Amino acid sequence: MLKLYGYERSPATFRVRIVLGLKGIACEQVAVDLPGDEHKSRAYRRINPQGVVPYLEEGEWGVGQSLAIMEYLDETYPAYPLLPSSPEERALTRQIVNMLACDLHPLASERVHTYLTQHFSLRDPQCDAWYQHWAQETFIALEKVLGSCSGLFCVGDEVTLADCVLIPELYVARRNGVDVTHYPTLLRIFDHCMSLHAFADAAPATSAV
Numbered sequence: 001m002l003k004l005y006g007y008e009r010s011p012a013t014f015r016v017r018i019v020l021g022l023k024g025i026a027c028e029q030v031a032v033d034l035p036g037d038e039h040k041s042r043a044y045r046r047i048n049p050q051g052v053v054p055y056l057e058e059g060e061w062g063v064g065q066s067l068a069i070m071e072y073l074d075e076t077y078p079a080y081p082l083l084p085s086s087p088e089e090r091a092l093t094r095q096i097v098n099m100l101a102c103d104l105h106p107l108a109s110e111r112v113h114t115y116l117t118q119h120f121s122l123r124d125p126q127c128d129a130w131y132q133h134w135a136q137e138t139f140i141a142l143e144k145v146l147g148s149c150s151g152l153f154c155v156g157d158e159v160t161l162a163d164c165v166l167i168p169e170l171y172v173a174r175r176n177g178v179d180v181t182h183y184p185t186l187l188r189i190f191d192h193c194m195s196l197h198a199f200a201d202a203a204p205a206t207s208a209v
């Protein structure tokens with residue numbers, strides 16, 4: 001039985017929950033209390049030395065990093081593939097995934113926020129401005145990228161890993177007050193994805209971020 005260590009409001013965990021839902025994979029979910037700093041505990045670091053969620057276990061084996069987990073699930077549960085068949089569309093999918101998961105998401109993580117406030121005396125409004133700047137910059141570029149490759153979803157008319165990463169990032173951005181009204185393609189894809197059970201059921205139950 002698969003076991004996913006995660007946190008309800010973590011966008012990186014949200015990504016993996018979407019993939020589990022799309023593929024109908026049974027998985028035990030273990031809540032790691034991020035606000036209570038459980039991810040920094042010695043016990044959790046024995047599971048994932050990086051001290052972040054999500055982390056996937058399967059028996060004695062385990063793997064961290066949401067993108068690695070998502071690709072592992074895509075390879076081991078090949079029904080409902082989440083990477084397109086053409087190399088061009090696969091590359092575009094990875095471009096979008098990397099823009100969001102590698103460039104934007106880390107700038108808004110709790111440990112970066114904590115470092116900025118503790119080592120550079122930034123206050124919460126300055127950290128919010130920092131996040132909003134990088135989110136807007138990413139979404140402006142992404143709206144242009146999607147202009148040439150999107151259909152019903154980010155890349156064409158089938159769900160890909162790009163949608164599984166985009167929806168949680170947009171969800172968090174909206175909850176954090178980022179004005180997303182200038183991105184009609186992003187919003188259209190968001191609304192379409194959230195009309196599907198796998199996305200809606202994976203979203204955090206509580207509205208607070």
Ligand SMILES: N[C@@H](CCC(=O)N[C@@H](CS)C(=O)NCC(=O)O)C(=O)O
Binds near residue numbers: 009065110111
């Ligand atoms: N690149 C990692 C990011 C993991 C990550 O930053 N997770 C956040 C929750 S979304 C976390 O555990 N934050 C705790 C912290 O920053 O201290 C992934 O995709 O899994």
